[in-house]
Structure formats: structure tokens, C-alpha cells
Amino acid sequence: MRFATYTVEGAARAGVVVGDGIHPLPPEVxxxxxxxxxxxxxxxxGAAVLSGPVVPLEAVRLLPPLAPPTVRDFVAFEEHVEGVVASVSGGSGVVPEWYEAPTFYFTNPYALLGAFDDVPVPPGSRLFDFELEVAAVVGRDGSSLAPDEVEIFGYTVLNDWSARDLQRREMKVNLGPAKGKDSATTLGPWLVTADELESYRDSEGFLELDLRVSVNGTEIGQDLLSNMGWPFEELISYASRGTWVRAGDVLGSGTCGNGGCLAELWGRGREIPPLAPGDVVEMTAEGIGTIRNTIITGAELPPVRAARPRPRKRTR
Known part of the structure; x- marks a missing residue:
């Protein structure tokens, strides 16, 4: 089943997507x-409303499928790391620590955008980029879960928009990413329940979904979700170690390889311009759906003030 959140005539509602229409759920749900x-x-x-009224998809604005309490984003594709290390941090290869355990950061749940919303360029950025991912939504609260104890409710497409110039500076401080990442994250177009994608699962437990991204109609990247280094169950298990994951938490796969973002291609010597106002980025994950966002001009803000030289006083 496919659950969506949308606005129609100014009111936000949840519903079940079937074909080109949405069956509204009760207003309080x-x-x-x-x-x-x-x-x-x-x-x-969801089944209880399928015989009820239908709202055409073309008549609504799709919001992010849910309002998650937290959003974690992993870096689970080795090929992506190989390319991005060169363009973001100036290094080469994949550090041995990447193979030892999954790595993630917390991103901004307040910056989520819908599947077809416009995306402003972050203030001060000149190297704006997309990142093609799939996200899993946790289905049950748990702490220090084994992978076979993890429950996944469903999956959605995630675009982790990235200001690479801001990110480069932040990563040199060995803390972050921060403003390089938190301006926008697209989730959508809806949340597909896990049972619908079980037929794509391979013998190692990975979902063999085709992933594609294009800019202005030209395909830039294509990969399989099954090229992740760990399946989602292991990512969620790791996230829960010594703490909690809650139902509704969103966990991104990290960017796929083979052109899942521009920075990977820059790191491999490809001369592709960064995103600019007017560009249209479209992403499709097999079995889930398509998101499509147009880049627009962002806010013009004053430059950030540099730090003062460190003070030397020890007493007042």
C-alpha cells in the first residue's frame, strides 16, 4: 500500500494512493x-477507505509522506565514497574505517520538502548538488536491536541536497556536515509499505531496485539499491546500538554510485556544472516512484563573520 500526505484547498490530509488518485483517510489521522x-x-x-471518495493526484500538492521525529543519513555505497572523497575532502580511495561499521549523521527534519516542491539554492553556495537515495522508515520502537529484530514499515525516495562548497569547509574542521546539508531534503512521492517490495529482495537480503537520476531530461546516474554495503536491517540495528530508534524514524541509504550525485563524477574527473536555478532534477526508484524538483534562487544573506583571534586572558 502507498500512503501519502498532501494538501488540497489549504488543508493537509493523509491518504492511500491508488493509480492516479488518493483515497483520503479520516482528517485526524x-x-x-x-x-x-x-x-x-x-x-x-487503508483498506477501509478504498471504497470511498478519490481525489485526483493532479489536484493536490504532495508533502513529505510523514513528519519523522528524526532523520539519519548513512553512507552505505562504496562506489559513492570512492568518487566523493576526491572532490569533497581532496583524498583518494576508501578509508579502512568505512568497512568496519556503517556511518551516519543526523540531518534536519525541519527542512523536508515534498516530491515536486521547488528547492532554493542554500545561501552562499555555488556548488549545489543532488544525492539519489532510498530511505527506510522504522516500524517499531527498539533499542540495541539485532538485524532480525528490526521492523521496517516502508520505503520512500530521498534526495539529500548538498552544498558542496559549504560542506568542504565544514569537513576540514572534522565536524559535520552541517550547513552543507541541512537546507533541504526531499522525501516522496509517498511511503510504500515494505510488503510491496519483498519481491525485489535478493538472496543476501538486499532490495534489488533500479535507481535513476536525470537533470533537465538527461540521465546522469543509474545504480541498484542492492549495491549497498549493508542492508537496511543492519543499518537500523547499528543506529539502535546503545540507544533507541522509534517508529517513524527515517534512515537514508546514502547516495548510490555510478552518478548518484555530481560530486562523485567531479571526483572522477567529469566536468559537469553544479546545479543552478531553472535546473530540474528527477529521481526514480523502481517499485517506489518518482520525485521531481526545480532549483530556484535562494535567499541572499550577508557573509558569515570570521572568528576573532583567540583571547589570551585567563581572569577578569
Whole structure:
């Protein structure tokens, strides 16, 4: 089943997507409510409205499928790391530590955008980039979970928009990323329940979904989600070590390889311009759907003030 959040006539609603229409759920029900109720209860609630009214998809604005309490983003594709290390940090190859355990950072749940929303260039950035990912949504609260204890409610497409020039500076301080990443993240077009994608699972537990991204109609990247270094169950298990994951938490796969972002291609010597206002970025994940965002001019803000030289006083 496919659950979406949308606005129509100024009101936000949740619904079930079937074909080119949305069957509205009761006004008080959100997709996060359904996730927290569990997959069986959510499927039952969705089935109950399928015989009711239908709103055409073309008549609504799709919002992010849910309002997650947290968003973690992993870096789970080795090929992506190989290319990006050169263009972002000036290094080469993949550090041995990448292979030892999954790595993630927390990103901004307040900066989520819908599947077809416009995306402003972050203030001060001249090297704006996309990142093609799939995200899993946790289906059950848990702490220090083994991979076989993890419950995944469903999956959605994630575009981790990145200001590479801001990111480069931040990474040299060995902390971050911060403003290089938190201006926008697209989620959508809807949340596909995990049962719909089980037929794509391979013998090692990975989902063999085709992933593609284009800019202005020209395909830039293509990969398989099954090229991840770890399946989602292991990523969520790692995230839960010594702490908690909650139903509704979003965990990104990290950017796929083979052109999943421009920075990877820059690191391999490809001369492709960064994103600019007017560019249209389209991403499709097999079995999930397509998101399409247009880049627009962002806010012009004063430059950031540099730090003062360190003070030397020890007493007042």
C-alpha cells in the first residue's frame, strides 16, 4: 500500500494512493499515526477507505509522506565514497574505517520538502548538488536491536541536497556536515509499505531496485539499491546500538554510485556544472516512484563573520 500526505484547498490530509488518485483517510489521522500503529493496523485502515471518495493526484500538492521525529543519513555505497572523497575532502580511495561499521549523521527534519516542491539554492553556495537515495522508515520502537529484530514499515525516495562548497569547509574542521546539508531534503512521492517490495529482495537480503537520476531530461546516474554495503536491517540495528530508534524514524541509504550525485563524477574527473536555478532534477526508484524538483534562487544573506583571534586572558 502507498500512503501519502498532501494538501488540497489549504488543508493537509493523509491518504492511500491508488493509480492516479488518493483515497483520503479520516482528517485526524496522519501517516506517522499509521506507522506507530503498526503495519497490520495501517493496512487495515487503508483498506477501509478504498471504497470511498478519490481525489485526483493532479489536484493536490504532495508533502513529505510523514513528519519523522528524526532523520539519519548513512553512507552505505562504496562506489559513492570512492568518487566523493576526491572532490569533497581532496583524498583518494576508501578509508579502512568505512568497512568496519556503517556511518551516519543526523540531518534536519525541519527542512523536508515534498516530491515536486521547488528547492532554493542554500545561501552562499555555488556548488549545489543532488544525492539519489532510498530511505527506510522504522516500524517499531527498539533499542540495541539485532538485524532480525528490526521492523521496517516502508520505503520512500530521498534526495539529500548538498552544498558542496559549504560542506568542504565544514569537513576540514572534522565536524559535520552541517550547513552543507541541512537546507533541504526531499522525501516522496509517498511511503510504500515494505510488503510491496519483498519481491525485489535478493538472496543476501538486499532490495534489488533500479535507481535513476536525470537533470533537465538527461540521465546522469543509474545504480541498484542492492549495491549497498549493508542492508537496511543492519543499518537500523547499528543506529539502535546503545540507544533507541522509534517508529517513524527515517534512515537514508546514502547516495548510490555510478552518478548518484555530481560530486562523485567531479571526483572522477567529469566536468559537469553544479546545479543552478531553472535546473530540474528527477529521481526514480523502481517499485517506489518518482520525485521531481526545480532549483530556484535562494535567499541572499550577508557573509558569515570570521572568528576573532583567540583571547589570551585567563581572569577578569
Amino acid at each position: 496522519t501517516v506517522l499515526d499509521l506507522v506507530r500503529a503498526g503495519l497490520s493496523a495501517a493496512l487495515e485502515a
